[in-house]
Amino acid sequence: MTDQARTLEAKDKQEVGSPVEQTRAGLTFTPAVDIFETDEAITLMADMPGVKAEDLDIDLRRDTLTLTGETKTLEGPDEAPVLREFRTGRYVRQFALSDVIDQSRIEAEMSDGVLKLVLPKAQKAVPRKISVKAG
């Protein structure tokens, strides 16, 4: 990609105005995601810095996919802030999936704070080429 070497700009973390009322204390953020689709699968990449693999919850019910990532406080108890540009908290995001997903083959991988979720489409949702016969 040609735009790979451009300079990154700082973006504030997106705090959630959650559709669901939060019943737990703490902040909730929206992770930035990339979603791309091939004929066989939908791949979702989400930036969730500070979330360990075991603290991530992926829930797929009907057509709604919910990602929840819990983080722990980074700072020790005796540390006093000098400069604060970002805050930490839970990550939550929901997606509506239009295609039929083969739930048995979903793969999730967490590395360096990035989630890669591969949602393979069920066989009936994989498009077939239909050849049109000339009459």
Added chain:
Amino acid sequence: MAILRTPVWQAINWPGFSELERMRSDLDKLFRGLAEGVLTEPGAGVFPLTNVTEDKENYYVRAELPGIKAEDLDISVTGDGLSISGERKIAPAGQGARYHRKEREAGTFSRKITLPGQIDVEKAEASCSNGILTVLLPKAEATKPKQISVKTAD
């Protein structure tokens, strides 16, 4: 002469005023936050967003760098600050992929952070875990707070 002792809006039961009241308390909260003396967001506007904390012994610099491997980072420390630079790479989706959403960004970055005191350059340590960079910068002896015992004059 009749002087109204209670503000007029309390006497009028109009729902619009509670909205104004809410706005006022939001503004109060904002100003209270500024008065705390801590720089809150938005910060310097330079990637990556950074938090700096201190305790008696060390400064801690933390930044969220998801998807960046330790080897793609270049960190250098000077007497009173550090610079972090590197590149965030995002592997292209490949042939035939169609994007529904593209919010994550790739690119290079470079940032310099100046600390309020001198640091011990030799003992600085950096670690990356789960997409969070933590740089531990021990304070130089001269910067550390010292306990001074007060002698009582006999």
